[in-house]
Amino acid sequence: MAQIRIENVRKEFGTFTAVQSSSFTIEDGEFFMLLGPSGCGKTTTLRMMAGLELPTSGEIYIDGEEVGMKPASQRDIAFVFQMFALYPHMNVGKNISYPLLSQGMPKAQVKKKVDEVAQILGITDILKKPVGGLSGGDRQRVALGRAIVRDPKAFFMDEPLGALDAEFREHMSEELRALHDRMGATTVYVTHDQLEAMQMGDKIVVMNHGVVEQFGVPQDIYDWPATMFVASFIGSPSMNFLNFHGIVGSGTNSVDLGDSQIRIPEQHGGARGDLALGVRPEHVHLDDSSSYRGEVTATEYLGTTQIVTLNTPNGEIKARIPSSDRVHVGEKTGLHFDERTITVFETEKGRALLSAGNEGVLNHG
């Protein structure tokens, strides 16, 4: 059980900066997601926390103790690698018992622990098998077994489901989450799959180009993205941006797009220049009474909902509406945006402006 705190951690490989001055806190017992596109520095961040990589600068605290210079073997954490890294020259049971043997635990006790873990993971019948011929799911379970057998302070997992096929991923992710809830140990989980992060995580850090873009609970990140990157990375289809040039003053609660006035949450910061309104597709409603209009260019049927693509004076947007609503390509329609959910972005900096809506979420960081 552990709280992990990252403060201004930075990692350079030669002249290339893989992680730039990152800070966040992982609370005890949390299922914590490190989310971002491939190459953004997730693995590097995790490896620094694990002690497999030394930070160029900054501090890492585990339970209040600074561990930056402590070797991996002394941090008492478990790491599940992307390719599982099961020792190929040992059988399943031996693999699971390996972390215990390093502590010099007596044989009988080791066996008891291994059996216990095998029971939890449902792999008792393959304990004697070599790891070579195992299926993806079983390899995953053995890797987990090796991680949990030692009761470490925290689990670090680097895209642990990446090697599994889609169907099995879902099953395994549920299994993982259930395992976490049962053991209650702090878990840091790396993924590039925003859906996985939203489904499984208690908290999410979104990274891009080595920078922490936002950090918080999934719902807050989804509703109140701090940057345009987060807005477009999370959600499918991603957040719409209605681009415009103008001024948003502090205290304003509407903007003018052409002849239409769009209501927005009361603004607490102000900006001028290239701006954008961020609206989630499910907050776009087709409403003929509205003066803001768009033309339907495509529809995509998804069962209970459909995604409608529209051309507007401020760019292409998508709306998620019930399938029962009849829309036709080429049709012109009025558009209404859910005013409480709109975020205003400064396009150049890509940052959200503070408003009555997102202030509570963005100000703590």
Add this chain to the structure above:
Amino acid sequence: MSFSVTEPSNRTKWVAGTAVVLYAVITILPLMWIIATGFKSPADSISYPPKILFEPTLEGYVNLFTQRTRLNEEDLAALPPPETWYDEMVREQGQVITGASRYGERFMNSVIIGFGSTFLCMVLGTAAAYAFSRFRVPLKDDLLFFILSTRMMPPIAVAIPIFLMFRQLGLNDTHLGMILLYTAVNLSLSVWLLKGFIDEIPVEYEEAALIDGYTRFQAFYKVVLPQAATGIASTAIFCLIFAWNEYAFAVLLTSGTAQTAPPFIPTIIGVGGKDWPAVAAGATIFLVPVMVFTILLRKHLLRGITFGAVRK
């Protein structure tokens, strides 16, 4: 008849099979001839046309391991009756055994120097290869190239400096000197081969071991070494074969205490006429250790060679 891309036709198989058998015969024939000659009598060994079928005798082996002297009939008759079968065999040639030959010692020298240098080479080579593979070594590429470059000229090109150096250091005709020399010659290739093998082992295995609470050395010893066994075995065979067969340096630098078998075997010819069966017997026994070593490790050797071959 259907045509298949993956399955060779019968005729192709037949041609390939014949070619392989022919090649095998050509390679094995001289070996067989040496082994056969070792069991021939001196007369059979030089008879013309050569004898395929002959009456086998151990004379060659007895002569290989003994020193003998020729006596005249009278003195022979005056001796007490022979005590052993090999005594008797020698007397029939009109000779008596005066002692053991040097072959046993020379063979042991070969074993000590060959296996000793191979072992040392594997220890140093694996350590160096691991470091080059895993750590950030300053000037890594230049160093690796330098190491390989020591192998670019034939080793014997440096014979004279080495001879002088050995004389200065008192390493002439010592086991230690020969072990060091063969290790030095083999090390460069070993480092390169082994680095290739270690590069192929994902670093995650060691990291997993580090996280499991093992030290860097334990991780190397318990996780990397077992996985590098194939590479180490095949590299060891290359090293042993070189050290075992090496002739030029052995002639130059050893004469007594540390003389290996290769320079010794030809000297057998001189002892009492051209004793081809004894030479052949010496060669046959000399072949055995490398053959056994290779056969024991053959699985690794094959895998090792193909393993290295698919690297980019």
